[in-house]
Protein backbone atom coordinates (compact mmCIF):
# COMPACT_ATOMS: atom_id res chain seq x y z
CA UNK A 37 0.00 0.00 0.00
CA UNK A 38 1.53 3.33 -1.06
CA UNK A 39 -0.17 5.69 1.39
CA UNK A 40 -3.32 7.62 0.47
CA UNK A 41 -5.14 7.01 -2.82
CA UNK A 42 -2.87 8.74 -5.34
CA UNK A 43 -5.61 9.59 -7.84
CA UNK A 44 -7.81 11.28 -5.25
CA UNK A 45 -4.89 13.15 -3.71
CA UNK A 46 -3.57 14.22 -7.06
CA UNK A 47 -6.91 15.77 -7.96
CA UNK A 48 -7.35 17.26 -4.52
CA UNK A 49 -3.93 18.82 -4.05
CA UNK A 50 -2.03 18.84 -7.27
CA UNK A 51 -4.49 19.59 -10.06
CA UNK A 52 -3.38 17.82 -13.20
CA UNK A 53 0.30 17.41 -12.33
CA UNK A 54 1.70 13.93 -12.43
CA UNK A 55 2.84 12.79 -8.99
CA UNK A 56 3.35 9.37 -7.55
CA UNK A 57 3.35 8.50 -3.88
CA UNK A 58 5.95 6.31 -2.27
CA UNK A 59 5.62 5.45 1.41
CA UNK A 60 3.54 8.55 2.09
CA UNK A 61 5.79 10.95 0.15
CA UNK A 62 4.74 12.67 -3.12
CA UNK A 63 7.37 12.74 -5.91
CA UNK A 64 7.03 14.66 -9.23
CA UNK A 65 6.86 11.90 -11.86
CA UNK A 66 8.69 13.99 -14.43
CA UNK A 67 11.91 13.69 -12.45
CA UNK A 68 11.63 10.56 -10.33
CA UNK A 69 10.81 6.88 -10.68
CA UNK A 70 9.34 4.72 -7.95
CA UNK A 71 11.73 1.82 -8.66
CA UNK A 72 14.77 4.12 -8.40
CA UNK A 73 13.68 5.54 -5.04
CA UNK A 74 13.27 1.96 -3.87
CA UNK A 75 16.60 0.86 -5.32
CA UNK A 76 18.48 3.75 -3.72
CA UNK A 77 16.99 2.91 -0.33
CA UNK A 78 17.41 -0.86 -0.46
CA UNK A 79 20.42 -1.55 -2.66
CA UNK A 80 22.63 1.50 -3.09
CA UNK A 81 25.82 1.09 -1.06
CA UNK A 82 27.13 4.19 0.69
CA UNK A 83 30.82 3.81 1.55
CA UNK A 84 32.63 4.95 4.70
CA UNK A 85 34.58 7.63 2.83
CA UNK A 86 31.49 9.26 1.21
CA UNK A 87 29.95 12.62 2.10
CA UNK A 88 26.24 13.26 1.55
CA UNK A 89 24.54 16.66 1.49
CA UNK A 90 20.98 16.20 2.69
CA UNK A 91 18.31 18.89 2.67
CA UNK A 92 14.62 19.51 2.40
CA UNK A 93 14.19 21.24 -1.03
CA UNK A 94 14.94 24.97 -1.16
CA UNK A 95 17.11 24.98 1.95
CA UNK A 96 20.41 25.93 0.28
CA UNK A 97 21.49 22.57 -1.16
CA UNK A 98 23.30 23.98 -4.17
CA UNK A 99 25.01 26.63 -2.10
CA UNK A 100 26.46 23.94 0.17
CA UNK A 101 27.48 21.79 -2.82
CA UNK A 102 29.40 24.78 -4.19
CA UNK A 103 31.10 25.39 -0.80
CA UNK A 104 32.10 21.73 -0.34
CA UNK A 105 33.47 21.51 -3.90
CA UNK A 106 35.46 24.71 -3.37
CA UNK A 107 36.82 23.37 -0.07
CA UNK A 108 38.01 20.27 -1.92
CA UNK A 109 39.87 22.41 -4.49
CA UNK A 110 41.12 24.86 -1.81
CA UNK A 111 39.21 27.70 -3.42
CA UNK A 112 40.27 27.04 -7.02
CA UNK A 113 37.10 27.68 -9.11
CA UNK A 114 38.14 25.62 -12.16
CA UNK A 115 36.10 22.53 -11.19
CA UNK A 116 32.90 24.38 -10.27
CA UNK A 117 33.10 26.47 -13.43
CA UNK A 118 33.55 23.56 -15.83
CA UNK A 119 31.44 20.69 -14.42
CA UNK A 120 27.67 20.93 -13.69
CA UNK A 121 26.59 20.73 -10.05
CA UNK A 122 24.73 17.44 -10.60
CA UNK A 123 27.90 15.74 -11.87
CA UNK A 124 30.06 17.03 -9.03
CA UNK A 125 27.53 15.94 -6.44
CA UNK A 126 25.04 13.56 -8.11
CA UNK A 127 21.57 12.98 -6.64
CA UNK A 128 21.03 9.60 -4.99
CA UNK A 129 17.38 9.46 -6.01
CA UNK A 130 17.47 10.03 -9.78
CA UNK A 131 18.14 7.29 -12.32
CA UNK A 132 21.03 8.72 -14.33
CA UNK A 133 22.86 10.08 -11.33
CA UNK A 134 22.41 6.97 -9.24
CA UNK A 135 24.13 4.92 -11.93
CA UNK A 136 26.84 7.58 -12.14
CA UNK A 137 27.40 7.21 -8.39
CA UNK A 138 27.48 3.43 -8.54
CA UNK A 139 30.33 3.60 -11.06
CA UNK A 140 32.25 6.38 -9.30
CA UNK A 141 35.48 5.51 -7.52
CA UNK A 142 37.12 7.09 -4.47
CA UNK A 143 35.41 9.26 -1.86
CA UNK A 144 32.16 10.48 -3.41
CA UNK A 145 30.20 13.65 -2.80
CA UNK A 146 26.45 13.23 -3.34
CA UNK A 147 23.20 15.05 -2.64
CA UNK A 148 19.75 14.03 -1.55
CA UNK A 149 16.40 15.49 -0.55
CA UNK A 150 15.21 12.10 0.71
CA UNK A 151 13.40 11.91 4.01
CA UNK A 152 15.03 9.83 6.72
CA UNK A 153 12.89 6.72 6.19
CA UNK A 154 13.67 6.55 2.46
CA UNK A 155 17.42 7.18 2.78
CA UNK A 156 19.81 4.35 1.71
CA UNK A 157 19.84 1.75 4.47
CA UNK A 158 23.56 1.16 3.94
CA UNK A 159 24.31 4.64 5.32
CA UNK A 160 23.21 3.59 8.80
CA UNK A 161 25.85 0.83 8.84
CA UNK A 162 28.60 3.12 7.52
CA UNK A 163 30.89 5.87 8.77
CA UNK A 164 29.94 8.11 5.83
CA UNK A 165 29.31 11.77 6.67
CA UNK A 166 26.02 13.62 6.29
CA UNK A 167 25.71 17.39 6.29
CA UNK A 168 22.11 18.44 6.83
CA UNK A 169 21.06 22.03 6.12
CA UNK A 170 18.05 23.51 7.84
CA UNK A 171 16.49 26.81 6.72
CA UNK A 172 13.69 28.92 8.14
CA UNK A 173 10.68 26.97 6.81
CA UNK A 174 8.80 30.18 5.99
CA UNK A 175 11.63 31.08 3.55
CA UNK A 176 11.72 27.48 2.28
CA UNK A 177 8.01 27.82 1.56
CA UNK A 178 8.33 31.13 -0.31
CA UNK A 179 11.28 29.81 -2.33
CA UNK A 180 9.29 26.66 -3.23
CA UNK A 181 6.24 28.72 -4.13
CA UNK A 182 8.12 30.81 -6.69
CA UNK A 183 9.87 27.70 -8.00
CA UNK A 184 6.46 26.04 -8.46
CA UNK A 185 5.10 29.00 -10.37
CA UNK A 186 7.96 29.01 -12.85
CA UNK A 187 8.42 25.34 -13.62
CA UNK A 188 6.13 22.53 -14.67
CA UNK A 189 7.97 20.03 -12.47
CA UNK A 190 5.28 20.64 -9.90
CA UNK A 191 1.90 22.14 -10.64
CA UNK A 192 1.44 25.85 -10.57
CA UNK A 193 0.11 26.91 -7.15
CA UNK A 194 -2.54 29.52 -7.88
CA UNK A 195 -1.88 31.58 -4.75
CA UNK A 196 0.52 31.72 -1.83
CA UNK A 197 -2.43 30.95 0.47
CA UNK A 198 -3.10 27.65 -1.33
CA UNK A 199 0.57 26.77 -1.24
CA UNK A 200 0.82 27.50 2.51
CA UNK A 201 -2.08 25.10 3.12
CA UNK A 202 -0.40 22.36 1.08
CA UNK A 203 2.98 22.96 2.72
CA UNK A 204 1.54 22.74 6.24
CA UNK A 205 -0.12 19.42 5.35
CA UNK A 206 3.00 18.05 3.67
CA UNK A 207 1.33 17.88 0.25
CA UNK A 208 4.36 19.22 -1.58
CA UNK A 209 7.29 17.39 -3.23
CA UNK A 210 9.24 15.38 -0.63
CA UNK A 211 6.42 15.68 1.89
CA UNK A 212 6.28 17.51 5.19
CA UNK A 213 9.09 19.90 6.13
CA UNK A 214 8.31 19.22 9.78
CA UNK A 215 8.69 15.44 9.50
CA UNK A 216 11.77 15.69 7.27
CA UNK A 217 13.49 18.01 9.75
CA UNK A 218 12.36 16.21 12.91
CA UNK A 219 13.45 12.80 11.63
CA UNK A 220 16.85 13.96 10.42
CA UNK A 221 17.47 15.90 13.65
CA UNK A 222 17.38 12.58 15.48
CA UNK A 223 20.93 12.12 14.09
CA UNK A 224 22.28 15.36 15.55
CA UNK A 225 24.32 13.70 18.32
CA UNK A 226 26.18 11.40 15.89
CA UNK A 227 29.80 12.23 15.06
CA UNK A 228 29.25 11.67 11.35
CA UNK A 229 26.38 14.17 11.20
CA UNK A 230 26.76 17.94 10.87
CA UNK A 231 23.76 20.22 11.26
CA UNK A 232 24.08 23.59 9.56
CA UNK A 233 21.65 26.41 9.06
CA UNK A 234 21.21 28.46 5.90
CA UNK A 235 21.17 31.53 8.10
CA UNK A 236 24.55 30.70 9.60
CA UNK A 237 26.51 28.85 6.91
CA UNK A 238 30.07 28.64 8.28
CA UNK A 239 32.84 27.47 5.95
CA UNK A 240 35.25 26.84 8.82
CA UNK A 241 32.79 24.49 10.56
CA UNK A 242 32.42 22.55 7.31
CA UNK A 243 36.21 22.30 6.88
CA UNK A 244 36.59 20.98 10.44
CA UNK A 245 33.87 18.37 9.91
CA UNK A 246 35.45 17.22 6.65
CA UNK A 247 38.93 17.19 8.18
CA UNK A 248 40.26 19.81 5.71
CA UNK A 249 42.65 22.54 6.72
CA UNK A 250 42.52 25.64 4.54
CA UNK A 251 44.69 28.74 4.73
CA UNK A 252 42.89 32.06 5.31
CA UNK A 253 43.41 33.15 1.67
CA UNK A 254 42.00 29.82 0.44
CA UNK A 255 38.96 30.29 2.66
CA UNK A 256 38.52 33.77 1.18
CA UNK A 257 38.38 32.18 -2.28
CA UNK A 258 35.76 29.67 -1.09
CA UNK A 259 33.66 32.59 0.18
CA UNK A 260 34.17 34.58 -3.01
CA UNK A 261 33.17 31.84 -5.46
CA UNK A 262 30.23 30.56 -3.39
CA UNK A 263 28.69 34.01 -2.99
CA UNK A 264 25.18 34.54 -4.34
CA UNK A 265 26.47 36.75 -7.16
CA UNK A 266 29.27 34.36 -8.22
CA UNK A 267 26.86 31.41 -8.25
CA UNK A 268 24.32 33.41 -10.24
CA UNK A 269 26.97 33.97 -12.89
CA UNK A 270 28.20 30.36 -12.88
CA UNK A 271 26.58 28.61 -15.87
CA UNK A 272 27.36 25.21 -14.31
CA UNK A 273 24.72 25.85 -11.71
CA UNK A 274 22.22 28.48 -12.73
CA UNK A 275 19.85 26.23 -14.72
CA UNK A 276 20.66 27.84 -18.07
CA UNK A 277 21.87 24.40 -19.15
CA UNK A 278 18.85 22.46 -17.91
CA UNK A 279 16.06 20.83 -19.97
CA UNK A 280 13.93 23.50 -21.60
CA UNK A 281 10.71 21.50 -21.07
CA UNK A 282 10.80 21.95 -17.28
CA UNK A 283 11.79 25.59 -17.39
CA UNK A 284 8.72 27.72 -18.02
CA UNK A 285 8.29 31.42 -17.19
CA UNK A 286 12.08 31.92 -17.13
CA UNK A 287 12.79 29.94 -13.95
CA UNK A 288 15.71 31.24 -11.92
CA UNK A 289 17.21 29.14 -9.18
CA UNK A 290 19.18 32.05 -7.76
CA UNK A 291 16.08 34.04 -6.91
CA UNK A 292 16.91 36.28 -3.93
CA UNK A 293 19.17 34.30 -1.64
CA UNK A 294 18.34 36.17 1.55
CA UNK A 295 16.96 35.12 4.91
CA UNK A 296 13.63 36.62 5.89
CA UNK A 297 12.05 37.16 2.45
CA UNK A 298 8.88 35.53 3.84
CA UNK A 299 8.13 38.86 5.56
CA UNK A 300 7.53 40.38 2.11
CA UNK A 301 4.90 37.77 1.23
CA UNK A 302 3.08 36.43 4.31
CA UNK A 303 0.11 38.29 5.75
CA UNK A 304 0.06 38.69 9.55
CA UNK A 305 -2.66 36.01 9.77
CA UNK A 306 -0.68 33.58 7.58
CA UNK A 307 2.45 34.12 9.70
CA UNK A 308 0.52 33.54 12.94
CA UNK A 309 -1.09 30.38 11.62
CA UNK A 310 2.29 29.11 10.40
CA UNK A 311 3.89 29.76 13.80
CA UNK A 312 1.08 27.92 15.56
CA UNK A 313 1.56 24.81 13.41
CA UNK A 314 5.33 25.10 13.86
CA UNK A 315 4.98 25.13 17.68
CA UNK A 316 2.73 22.07 17.60
CA UNK A 317 4.82 20.01 15.20
CA UNK A 318 8.29 20.96 16.45
CA UNK A 319 7.57 20.95 20.18
CA UNK A 320 9.77 17.90 20.82
CA UNK A 321 12.81 19.39 19.09
CA UNK A 322 14.80 22.29 20.51
CA UNK A 323 14.53 24.20 17.22
CA UNK A 324 12.93 27.61 17.51
CA UNK A 325 11.90 29.77 14.58
CA UNK A 326 14.08 32.53 16.08
CA UNK A 327 17.08 30.19 15.78
CA UNK A 328 16.57 30.30 12.02
CA UNK A 329 16.88 34.03 11.60
CA UNK A 330 19.91 36.04 10.45
CA UNK A 331 22.77 36.09 12.94
CA UNK A 332 21.42 33.25 15.05
CA UNK A 333 23.80 30.62 16.31
CA UNK A 334 23.75 27.25 14.56
CA UNK A 335 20.72 25.16 15.56
CA UNK A 336 23.05 22.38 16.72
CA UNK A 337 22.98 24.20 20.02
CA UNK A 338 19.67 25.91 20.83
CA UNK A 339 19.83 29.55 21.87
CA UNK A 340 18.80 28.75 25.40
CA UNK A 341 21.97 26.65 25.76
CA UNK A 342 24.09 29.56 24.54
CA UNK A 343 22.49 31.77 27.19
CA UNK A 344 23.26 29.25 29.94
CA UNK A 345 26.90 28.89 28.79
CA UNK A 346 27.32 32.70 28.63
CA UNK A 347 25.90 33.07 32.14
CA UNK A 348 28.21 30.34 33.46
CA UNK A 349 31.21 32.08 31.89
CA UNK A 350 30.22 35.44 33.42
CA UNK A 351 29.86 33.78 36.85
CA UNK A 352 33.28 32.12 36.43
CA UNK A 353 34.93 35.45 35.51
CA UNK A 354 33.25 37.17 38.48
CA UNK A 355 34.43 34.39 40.75
CA UNK A 356 38.02 34.67 39.49
CA UNK A 357 37.97 38.47 39.91
CA UNK A 358 36.71 38.08 43.48
CA UNK A 359 39.44 35.49 44.29
CA UNK A 360 42.09 37.84 42.84
CA UNK A 361 40.74 40.73 44.92
CA UNK A 362 40.75 38.64 48.15
CA UNK A 363 44.31 37.41 47.48
CA UNK A 364 45.49 41.00 46.93
CA UNK A 365 43.85 42.09 50.21
CA UNK A 366 45.30 39.12 52.13
CA UNK A 367 48.82 39.51 50.74
CA UNK A 368 49.03 43.31 51.14
Ligand SMILES: Nc1ncnc2c1ncn2[C@@H]1O[C@H](COP(=O)(O)OS(=O)(=O)O)[C@@H](OP(=O)(O)O)[C@H]1O
Pocket residue numbers: 091092093094095096097098099175178179180262263264265267289290291292293294297
Ligand atom coordinates in the same frame (compact mmCIF):
# COMPACT_ATOMS: atom_id res chain seq x y z
N1 LIG B 1 25.26 31.46 -2.57
C1 LIG B 1 24.03 31.56 -2.09
N2 LIG B 1 23.76 32.41 -1.08
C2 LIG B 1 22.52 32.54 -0.58
N3 LIG B 1 21.43 31.83 -1.05
C3 LIG B 1 21.65 30.97 -2.05
C4 LIG B 1 22.94 30.78 -2.61
N4 LIG B 1 22.83 29.85 -3.58
C5 LIG B 1 21.54 29.48 -3.63
N5 LIG B 1 20.82 30.14 -2.72
C6 LIG B 1 19.37 30.08 -2.47
O1 LIG B 1 18.98 28.76 -2.08
C7 LIG B 1 17.63 28.52 -2.52
C8 LIG B 1 17.60 27.26 -3.36
O2 LIG B 1 17.80 26.17 -2.49
P1 LIG B 1 18.27 24.73 -3.01
O3 LIG B 1 19.59 24.84 -3.65
O4 LIG B 1 18.16 23.82 -1.84
O5 LIG B 1 17.18 24.39 -4.11
S1 LIG B 1 16.79 22.96 -4.68
O6 LIG B 1 15.83 22.37 -3.74
O7 LIG B 1 17.97 22.11 -4.81
O8 LIG B 1 16.14 23.26 -5.96
C9 LIG B 1 17.20 29.76 -3.31
O9 LIG B 1 16.55 30.60 -2.35
P2 LIG B 1 15.52 31.78 -2.72
O10 LIG B 1 16.34 32.85 -3.38
O11 LIG B 1 14.97 32.23 -1.40
O12 LIG B 1 14.48 31.21 -3.64
C10 LIG B 1 18.55 30.31 -3.75
O13 LIG B 1 18.53 31.67 -4.10
